[in-house]
Amino acid sequence: MDIFGVLQMIGGLCLFLFGMETMGDGLTRTSGSKLQGILGSLTSSVPKGVVLGCVVTAVIQSSSATTVMLVGFVNSGIMQLSQAIPVIMGANIGTTATAWLLSLTALDGDSVFMQLLKPMSFSPILAAIAIVFMMFMKSEKKYNIGMILIGFAVLMYGMDIMSSAVEPLRDVPEFVSILTMFSNPVLGVAAGAVFTAAIQSSSASVGILQALCLTGSVTYGTAIPIIMGQNIGTCVTAILSSIGANKGAKRVAAVHLSFNIIGTVIFLLAFYGINALVGFGFMGDVVNPANIAVIHSIFNVFSTALLLPFYKQLEKLAILVVKDAPEKKVQDETLSLLDERFLDTPSVATMQCKKVAAKMAQLSRDSIMAAMGLIDKFDEDRFKYVDLLESKIDRYEDALSEYIVKLERQELSNEDNTVLSMILHNVGDLERISDHAKNISESALELNRKSIRFSPDAEREVGIYMDAVREIVDMAVDSFIERDVEKAASVEPLEEVIDEIHAEVKNRHIERLRKGICTIELGFVLSDLGTNLERVADHCSNLAICTIEAAEGAFDMHRYTSRIKKYDAEEFEQKERGFEAKYSLD
Secondary structure (H helix, E strand, O other): OOOOHHHHHHHHHHHHHHHHHHHHHHHHOOOOOHHHHHHHHHOOOHHHHHHHHHHHHHHHHHHHHHHHHHHHHHHHOOHHHHHHHHOOOOOOOOHHHHHHHHHHHHHHOOHHHHHHHEEEEEEEHHHHHHHHHHOOOOHHHHHHHHHHHHHHOOOOOOOOHHHHHHHHHHHHHHHHHHHHHHHHHHHHHHHHHHHHHOOOOOOHHHHHHHHHHHOOOOOOOOOHHHHHHHHHHHHHHHHHHHHOOOOOHHHHHHHHHHHHHHHHHHHHHHHHHHHHHHHOOOOOEEEOOHHHHHHHHHHHHHHHHHHHHHHHHHHHHHHHHHOOOOOOOOOOOOOOOOOOOHOOOOOHHHHHHHHHHHHHHHHHHHHHHHHHHHHHOOHHHHHHHHHHHHHHHHHHHHHHHHHHHHHHHHOHHHHHHHHHHHHHHHHHHHHHHHHHHHHHHHHHHHHHHHHOOOHHHHHHHHHHHHHHHHHHHHHHHHHHHHHHHHHOOOOHHHHHHHHHHHHHHHHHHHHHHHHHHOOOOHHHHHHHHHHHHHHHHHHHHHHHHHHHHHHHOOOOOOHHHHHHHHHOOHHHHHHHHHHHHHOOOO
8 A cells, every 4th residue: 555545544534533423413413302301211220221322322323422421420410320331231232323334335236226225326415415404404403414414425435435545455465464463362352442442432443444344354253353342442431531520430431341341251252162162164254344233233232131130240340449438529419410521412411501500590599588588587597598508509600600601612502502591691690589588688687686677567568578579489480490481471570560569668668757657777677678679579580581582592681571561561461460469568
């Protein structure tokens, strides 16, 4: 092979890897929401775990990506190690889908039908369709389908270029000699493991082996140990991902490695043991890409069937390898959901952001409810609890904002981008609600320390005021978490009523002051309390409007408020009158 042949081979390899990456990205983006549902349905059912691992890996075309996600899930506490093990086994089976896809290059025949089935015949058609979808279609779904098609076309062209480039190697004695050397099981396994570890993709490694098959120099005796090694080499991605993670995540990587090593050892011992006794006549036969796919599938199905009944023993082995040791305590389990390992799978990372944002919203609600409870009856522990929640929510805001900024550097679907924009718009409002809760708790503390109380009329009015705020907080938080547009639509009318209540409470206090029924000191407390309650309602309004605007794909609060009052005035006024009657101060 001359220098031009080497350059051709490198170019083909680059196109092959790029096509695989592009196709995988397109598949991941297309299946984003479905992938979330699949991963969210993981249970303790072992067969279901295997099936899910197989499906997810076949969809995203990467067992390494699936295993890295599992490391992240266990590290975040979403999954237990025992749940992850069957998924790992299923992922090993799912990764064989790529080999079967690439085996289409081995189709042979002179008929028109067989010629059309060859990838190099239909890939140009797929590429042309992809260009139309990507350049002229505005639909994101069609763009993602175009990514899949163009990725597949480039993948196949790269495979064809590689195959053509390496074909002259069949006449190079040194190349044949090297391949013969890999017929030694130990050397073959080592070569497959090292090469796969270097490129961190067993699918790509198997594809390159399939390309080399077309030289006619790769035999069963050479291919089998290399394929075994490729399954071991792919474990390096999970091992690298587990660095810095907790012991549970490290055990996931340990299970992945031990599963593949044990499966390889047993398979090779059984295979070569039987070969020594009966002598397989096909060991010297040349393999084609389809044969590689068959060997790859048989080995992974064999390993899973053999070791699945012993998944508990694999768990114990991982615990033995990664021993219990004192770990730095995670400050907050919810924040551990924002694991950077998920950034490479944006749909999953977005799902994690939604969970953290939902928890933040619940904590904000808890803080304001607890603070208003202090006005009715002061309690030192509850006062400290409000202060603790305010600090916790501050950390949530910082962590979410930082994580989303990193996530937005990835390729996001429109749906994921809308969700993240909504969260970024709202974390400030959620944090400010907790700030006002702290202010309200300090007003309660002042009342308690000075042993002063509002007049009976003022207590009744404040009670009505706080009841209205409790309802608007519940509606806003629920609509934010559930993305419930109908519930969110009731928030703005109540916010208008709360503004009226706030003004009326102030006017009535001034009237009592004139009559000497209330004191200036209590007036300051009432003013601070009323201002904080009114501002909580304002932030609830922001949450609800953002929920509605996100559903419509826009974020313009002023546009919404003007539109709702202009076009839905009758319904708006009807709801407003209902809230006025419910929270009347008279």
